[in-house]
Amino acid sequence: MKKLITASFLILTCTLLFSQNKTALYKNRTAPIEERIADLLQVMTLEEKILQMNQWAYGKNDNPNNYESKIKDLNPNIGSLIYRSTDPKYRNFIQKKAMEESRLGIPIIFGFDVVHGYRTIFPIPLAQACSWNTALVKKSCEIAAKEAWLTGIDWTFSPMVDVARDPRWGRVSESYGEDPYANSVFGVAAIEGYQGHKLSEKFTIAACLKHYVGYSLSEGGRDYHYSDVSSQTLWETFMPPFEAGIKAGAATVMSGFNDISGIPASANHYTLTEILKDRWGHDGFVVSDWGSIKNLIYQGVARNPKEAALKAFLSGVDMDMVDDLYYDNLPTLVAEGKITEQQIDDTVKRILRLKFRLGLFDQPYVDELDEKERYLQPEDLLTAKALAAESMVLLKNKNELLPIKSHYKNIAIIGPMVKDSIHIMGFWEGKGRPEDVETIHDGLIKEFGTQLNLHYAKGSDFDGNDTSGFKKARQAANKSDAIIVFLGEKRDWSGENGSRSTISLPKIQEQLVLELKKTGKPLILVLSSGRPLELFRLHHEADAIIEMWQPGTTGGSAISGILSGRINPSGKLAITFPQTTGQIPMTYNMRPSAVPKSGHYQDIPAEPLYWMGHGLSYTTFDYSPIKLSSTTLKKQDTLIAQIEITNKGDRAGKEAVLWYISDPVANISRPVKELKYFEKKNIEKGETTLYRFEIQPHRDLSYVDGNGKRHLETGEYFVMVEDQKVSFKIVE
Numbered sequence: 012m013k014k015l016i017t018a019s020f021l022i023l024t025c026t027l028l029f030s031q032n033k034t035a036l037y038k039n040r041t042a043p044i045e046e047r048i049a050d051l052l053q054v055m056t057l058e059e060k061i062l063q064m065n066q067w068a069y070g071k072n073d074n075p076n077n078y079e080s081k082i083k084d085l086n087p088n089i090g091s092l093i094y095r096s097t098d099p100k101y102r103n104f105i106q107k108k109a110m111e112e113s114r115l116g117i118p119i120i121f122g123f124d125v126v127h128g129y130r131t132i133f134p135i136p137l138a139q140a141c142s143w144n145t146a147l148v149k150k151s152c153e154i155a156a157k158e159a160w161l162t163g164i165d166w167t168f169s170p171m172v173d174v175a176r177d178p179r180w181g182r183v184s185e186s187y188g189e190d191p192y193a194n195s196v197f198g199v200a201a202i203e204g205y206q207g208h209k210l211s212e213k214f215t216i217a218a219c220l221k222h223y224v225g226y227s228l229s230e231g232g233r234d235y236h237y238s239d240v241s242s243q244t245l246w247e248t249f250m251p252p253f254e255a256g257i258k259a260g261a262a263t264v265m266s267g268f269n270d271i272s273g274i275p276a277s278a279n280h281y282t283l284t285e286i287l288k289d290r291w292g293h294d295g296f297v298v299s300d301w302g303s304i305k306n307l308i309y310q311g312v313a314r315n316p317k318e319a320a321l322k323a324f325l326s327g328v329d330m331d332m333v334d335d336l337y338y339d340n341l342p343t344l345v346a347e348g349k350i351t352e353q354q355i356d357d358t359v360k361r362i363l364r365l366k367f368r369l370g371l372f373d374q375p376y377v378d379e380l381d382e383k384e385r386y387l388q389p390e391d392l393l394t395a396k397a398l399a400a401e402s403m404v405l406l407k408n409k410n411e412l413l414p415i416k417s418h419y420k421n422i423a424i425i426g427p428m429v430k431d432s433i434h435i436m437g438f439w440e441g442k443g444r445p446e447d448v449e450t451i452h453d454g455l456i457k458e459f460g461t462q463l464n465l466h467y468a469k470g471s472d473f474d475g476n477d478t479s480g481f482k483k484a485r486q487a488a489n490k491s492d493a494i495i496v497f498l499g500e501k502r503d504w505s506g507e508n509g510s511r512s513t514i515s516l517p518k519i520q521e522q523l524v525l526e527l528k529k530t531g532k533p534l535i536l537v538l539s540s541g542r543p544l545e546l547f548r549l550h551h552e553a554d555a556i557i558e559m560w561q562p563g564t565t566g567g568s569a570i571s572g573i574l575s576g577r578i579n580p581s582g583k584l585a586i587t588f589p590q591t592t593g594q595i596p597m598t599y600n601m602r603p604s605a606v607p608k609s610g611h612y613q614d615i616p617a618e619p620l621y622w623m624g625h626g627l628s629y630t631t632f633d634y635s636p637i638k639l640s641s642t643t644l645k646k647q648d649t650l651i652a653q654i655e656i657t658n659k660g661d662r663a664g665k666e667a668v669l670w671y672i673s674d675p676v677a678n679i680s681r682p683v684k685e686l687k688y689f690e691k692k693n694i695e696k697g698e699t700t701l702y703r704f705e706i707q708p709h710r711d712l713s714y715v716d717g718n719g720k721r722h723l724e725t726g727e728y729f730v731m732v733e734d735q736k737v738s739f740k741i742v743e
């Protein structure tokens with residue numbers, strides 16, 4: 012009773028103090044953020060603090076008639092909402108409640124999964140990485156941020172930088188491929204795109220690096236499963252993109268669902284507090300994944316919700332995404348002395364810090380523009396087209412079948428993807444709408460106009476065993492000079508919980524190809540998928556193959572431009588295509604085998620079908636030998652590696668150069684090669700362009716051990732580009 016009276020007295024005093032002082036320091040936009048936080052914290056009650064640490068999902072029903080009734084039950088003190096509506100007025104309406112009805116006027120931070128676009132949908136991140144064009148990736152995130160901000164979203168749960176290791180795992184579509192460096196570079200580009208120069212500016216939103224850490228090693232590619240991550244692999248493969256993202260100023264981090272070798276990512280003091288917050292100095296906050304605090308019970312490290320909340324909190328998870336475990340249990344845990352109010356304050360500080368940085372206290376509302384002005388602006392669609400085009404990878408082009416010859420008069424366009432407007436957007440399609448999508452069919456009609464007769468037949472569905480469409484497909488093929496078959500995966504065959512036990516196309520789609528092959532016509536295969544596919548049985552049947560991925564709103568135009576030759580393909584794979592599912596795991600940066608040239612399979616080749624980095628062009632690029640500024644250097648020196656590339660073909664083209672380093676002998680065995688730098692440039696026909704890689708030994712030649720400590724050894728190294736390999740030495 013005494014406690015209660017003291018608490019009530021305190022609240023009363025705070026309220027009085029507060030109302031006497033309408034211009035409290037924390038409301039003064041010119042005061043330093045840390046002072047504003049301290050000022051606010053000292054007047055907050057424990058309940059108000061704990062509410063800041065919770066996130067609820069909201070806004071599915073955004074019919075204006077329902078605003079009042081829906082919002083009635085919403086606690087205005089809630090820290091964050093996942094905002095699913097597309098209506099900025101509704102968001103402002105909710106924010107007004109927080110500002111006016113909460114005692115202290117603390118704004119809500121609205122989050123949403125803006126993963127590869129909000130309404131203008133860009134290619135899936137895996138495809139974006141194949142563009143090797145960081146400027147375009149950054150620009151796409153800027154556009155996504157603008158569309159999201161104009162809806163009232165302050166925070167996106169992106170980028171995902173879980174280095175892809177197993178293409179059976181559906182979430183490889185959300186990653187930037189199999190290489191840690193590529194994930195770092197594109198992750199940073201995404202953060203810069205979302206967050207702009209200053210979070211408080213219009214059109215910028217906070218980024219969230221996810222899923223920290225090791226999630227992509229989910230056993231057998233089964234989502235949400237255990238991941239067995241050695242400390243060496245953790246540091247070498249999974250940590251680098253997170254560390255780079257934190258250095259680039261990522262506002263928040265999401266703790267993963269996975270169990271890292273027995274200690275779940277959402278209860279992992281080592282990764283969340285010792286590394287992320289203490290070693291890397293992250294001053295933003297960690298949000299759990301959807302229900303990942305409650306999952307600690309299923310993962311076998313907590314007996315009940317209260318223990319799960321305690322473990323997550325003490326490990327460093329600051330905000331509870333949707334499962335209410337903090338809301339329900341933290342007050343008791345504080346009362347029992349298991350958590351101190353000081354610890355709560357440290358967490359709440361982090362959340363308030365972002366709200367101040369976003370300028371939410373000073374400008375809590377967003378503009379309420381018309382839908383036409385918010386989304387799908389013509390110049391943004393051009394960026395989407397450019398990124399879609401640069402993401403697509405020409406895998407095979409026998410006898411230069413592509414681009415489509417000008418003397419062709421009839422082309423058969425066959426397959427379940429041709430008229431699709433849903434699966435082409437991929438998983439996490441934000442608020443993308445099928446009616447905004449330019450289908451492949453629309454794109455081809457625009458591209459070829461009356462110049463070509465296009466004979467369409469669906470042929471088959473994505474799956475099932477209905478072959479009744481084969482006949483029409485054959486008839487279309489028989490009338491044509493060449494056949495283009497558009498096959499692929501449905502939207503939810505990848506993405507979250509989108510694992511597949513085999514990465515091949517369903518049998519019906521393979522049968523369709525074999526059926527069409529019987530016509531003897533040249534056959535072009537265009538694939539749309541959220542992962543690499545097993546092409547073992549199809550590869551020899553097709554004369555040309557393009558992986559178009561899931562290219563988003565403008566995919567139809569981009570693929571049509573590549574087929575016609577208006578666009579010269581320039582994508583290169585950011586992930587290896589194994590021969591078969593049985594070859595997984597298969598990544599270019601594997602460690603050397605104990606018995607060279609051995610360890611192959613009895614039934615399939617040892618090499619994958621296409622390594623990361625593979626991708627063809629319609630022109631020919633001639634690489635000069637690599638030139639080094641020196642062949643020996645000291646650890647603190649810089650080495651310049653250069654090559655010249657000449658465009659020997661008859662059209663301009665963009666060429667991405669991927670620079671690798673190999674360290675053949677080290678105290679901890681190194682991968683056979685590691686990507687350290689890449690650059691993409693346009694080269695006009697007949698022109699020669701210089702590519703340059705400045706090798707800084709501490710940055711590019713050192714390696715981490717299982718404690719995250721860097722080592723740089725003397726000895727021989729190689730710099731590699733395509734099939735060239737040149738040696739140099741580091742000396743004392």
Ligand code: BGC
Pocket residue numbers: 124168221300301507
């Ligand atoms: C996913 C996250 C996502 C979150 C919020 C979870 O299920 O794993 O990637 O950000 O939901 O939608």
